[in-house]
Amino acid sequence: MTLIIILGKYLWLAGILASIVMSEVVTAAMGLLLKGEVTFDYLATGMVAAFLVSGIVVAGTMKMEELERRRQEEVAKNRALRASERRYRTLIEVANDAILVTDAETGTLVDCNRQAEVLLGMSRNEIIGQHLSNLHETGKDLEEAETDCISRLLRGKTGTIELSLIRADGTSIPVEVSSSAFEMDGRRYVHGAFRDITQRREAEDRIKHLAHHDPLTNLPNRVFLHGRLEQAVEFARREQKQVAVMFIDLDNFKRINDTLGHRIGDALLEQVAGRLTENVHGSQVVGRLGGDEFLVVITGNHVSTTATAMAKRILESICRPYTVEDYQLHSGASIGIAVYPADGNSAETLMKHADAAMYHAKSKGRNTFEFFSQAINRGVRERLEIENGLRDALKHGAFRLHYQPQVDLATGSIRSVEALLRWRHPVLGVITPDRFIPIAEETKLILPLGLWVLDRACHQLRTWRNDGIAGIRMAINVSVKQLQDEAFFEALGSIVERHGLSGSDIELEITESAIMENLSRVQAILKSLRDYGITLSIDDFGTGYSSLGRLKLLPIQSLKIDRSFVRDIETDQGNAKICDGIIALGHSLGLKIIAEGVETAAQKVRLQDAGCDAIQGFLIAKPLPADEAAKLISRVNAIT
């Protein structure tokens, strides 16, 4: 071999040597031929042999050169290949991701980096040779989707996908895979960069949990419940099943929250959530809609029976006393139930109807449950009609005020009139304030409506004054929602002054229950009103369980005995005693007492004997239109 290399390198020398040898041979042969020492044939044969030998020497030498060139090329190629392999290994080893190289035809792993060993908790030897699909987690809901991912990977589809790998210790690990396909030696491979996304998934899960759960009780929230209810309805539609939606609203919660504070209220809600959870099993779901409202979703057959049993259990469980810090608290619940498909075809309708049924349960006396019915549905529609009608009536000036006199029992004169709203609905006819005021309060329409009443009542008083009817004040009902409105006080002042009146011309009546349930929130505004000279009166007194202690806190000037106590004062000893008690209590606090709903002379006498200061009722007059009220005032006050 060395000889070949040397010869290969010195081919030119071999050529010269061969030429010299050949010319020597030819010269010597010619000499021998001339001397006749050899015949021509012999000489020719020798010459040919010499040519052949030298040709063979030259050809062999050339071949050796060719071999050498090829060998060198091979060495260079191998060196380049090794360098490329080193570069490739360095590249995949320095990668932050786990790299797995898969034979696209067989799905077998043919290479991996150190990160892959760490990610999978396996050695390189354990990884290489495995089928890629052996490493992905199976037996989960996502199996189908992930199998699809694996086959996408193997088909060399580029892009990013997410799947779960199974580690050597059996734990699952979510990964994001960026893959690309390449060909080598006529075979197709897939290069996959696998990135551990456990932390990202955990963060996403945390965010998802927060977005779907109520932070106080950790129960599913409104968004989650709505989605779950939609799924349940869809499932029931497909599988011919039923869904019951149970709307639960706590009784008394607002009072507890307002009087004892939000910390106690929150603790109570947490305990209620715990009790509800105890009563919900299997596929049933309980969640919190917000405030003191909870929802349960029940799917299956005969859901009405299940819901009835569950509602009874829940009511019983919610009723048990709660211990929160040093307090023993009592609550109850009102439950409304709507069933798919009878009561609605969508999550929205079912929730709305369960809510309506809950309101019905509440109005029936609380701590009870009620299934949605067509009667309730009619009520809901009517309510909606009233709500829409209220907006129109406000816009088109369809309200009227009537005025009912209040008579001073000491003098017999009319000392004030109460402004009372009247409304004739275009379809439903006359609607009493008892029906539309609560709806106006819920929809906040009471704010513009209340201002309209103030304006019209003040306008009327000014008109009467201008007409010479003096010495009376205007009593106006205000809702607690109005008192909570920051703009109310200023608006009232500007209305009163615009009509050339002063605070002392106005008396505001606020219902006892409303004032007591919102005491802390309205105390400041009541004080401002009193400072402005307005007389404050507690309406429907006796129905709201005010304690003497709390009454003393209020800047009020009079109490109005609820007409339910006045109705049979002559015959009902109990009611008579209540009236006597209210009069005595009020006087002891320096308050004036007025009795409403006085319909008979006997009632008037009984109240007068008890020391009542003023009366209002059909005995004197029903609420009257302004002109009739004016005539009555003039007549009565002219006599007295």
Ligand SMILES: Nc1nc2c(ncn2[C@@H]2O[C@H](COP(=O)(O)O[C@H]3[C@@H](O)[C@H](n4cnc5c(=O)[nH]c(N)nc54)O[C@@H]3COP(=O)(O)O)[C@@H](O)[C@H]2O)c(=O)[nH]1
């Ligand atoms: N926030 C506002 N509330 C208002 C306004 N206008 C009225 N109301 C409140 O609606 C409730 C019902 O009022 P209404 O149907 O007008 O009934 C009043 C009288 O008609 C009725 N009344 C008066 N005397 C008698 C009687 O001898 N017998 C009898 N059966 N009913 C009688 O009482 C109502 C007046 O009650 P009160 O206000 O408690 O003095 C009622 O609660 C109104 O307050 C409004 O503009 N804003």
